Amino acid sequence: MKANKNSNDLLVDATRAMRELVLAELFSPAETVQEDIAALRLLPAGMQHCVLCFHGLQEEKLQAEDSDAYETLLKEVLRYGDETVIARYAEVGTELPVPELRKIARQFFEARRWREALLFYQQLPADAPEVDVDFWYGVGGCCMNLKIYETALECFEKAKTLGWKLKNVDTYISWCKEGLA
Numbered sequence: 001m002k003a004n005k006n007s008n009d010l011l012v013d014a015t016r017a018m019r020e021l022v023l024a025e026l027f028s029p030a031e032t033v034q035e036d037i038a039a040l041r042l043l044p045a046g047m048q049h050c051v052l053c054f055h056g057l058q059e060e061k062l063q064a065e066d067s068d069a070y071e072t073l074l075k076e077v078l079r080y081g082d083e084t085v086i087a088r089y090a091e092v093g094t095e096l097p098v099p100e101l102r103k104i105a106r107q108f109f110e111a112r113r114w115r116e117a118l119l120f121y122q123q124l125p126a127d128a129p130e131v132d133v134d135f136w137y138g139v140g141g142c143c144m145n146l147k148i149y150e151t152a153l154e155c156f157e158k159a160k161t162l163g164w165k166l167k168n169v170d171t172y173i174s175w176c177k178e179g180l181a
Contacts, residue, residue, distance in 0.1 A: 020174045023076055030055035047073060055058060061095040070096060071104065076138035078111045090116040094123050102130040109138050118142040133162040137169070144172060155167050 028130045046069025052058035077089045105120035121139045140155030154177035
């Protein structure tokens with residue numbers, strides 16, 4: 001390591017080390033995390049809480065103040081996690097506030113993680129302002145990819161009646177009808 005590292009290099013190194021630590025904590029067995037709690041304390045509070053909840057080491061569910069940490073870690077979990085880790089991480093996040101649920105559903109949707117995206121969409125109350133045309137398109141896309149064609153068809157038709165214009169919703173409606181046939 002160079003003795004003359006500038007502050008940007010040090011910041012990059014610290015960020016990389018934090019990412020590696022949090023991934024190690026998430027991907028380790030709960031017993032290991034519990035035994036090495038001192039290492040966990042090097043992380044910001046929100047990340048600590050996410051890791052502890054992920055491993056079931058804390059009864060308190062994630063709170064609004066944990067949202068940014070959850071979303072930051074989600075990117076890493078989607079990148080490096082296996083099916084089990086991704087599914088468990090999704091379960092942990094379903095208690096976050098409604099506006100966050102919508103953003104997280106979208107992240108899972110964009111990562112083509114249909115089950116997890118649908119899990120988050122399903123947490124939104126029917127009267128939430130986030131239940132709009134994009135919501136119906138997202139749920140429809142998840143259901144279509146999970147071969148739940150009847151629900152997907154209903155969602156795409158709802159999106160169409162609400163004015164969805166960005167995607168060819170008629171094509172998706174046709175595919176769903178074909179899937180039901």
